[in-house]
Amino acid sequence: MPIKINYKKCCWKDGKCSSCSCGGACIGCVEACPVGALKRERKVIFDSKKCIDCGACVEACKHDAISLSN
């Protein structure tokens, strides 16, 4: 069951945080992932081969931008 990132909701845009509500530095999904499946580049990218479907990133995202999909 891979995750799905809603890039409209995700505050990480063009390599920087675009949000005021999280203090200008989104600490969330990337830090929460125990296997390094998420990275911040120009946008948040996801490596489905590494993902173990733990759901930690879904819980960590303050912007409700990640969901588990099936």
Ligand code: SF4
């Ligand atoms: S579901 Fe778990 S393993 Fe997969 S990207 Fe999210 S935090 Fe990482």
Ligand code: SF4
């Ligand atoms: S925690 Fe949510 S808002 Fe922040 S970078 Fe990850 S997906 Fe985007």
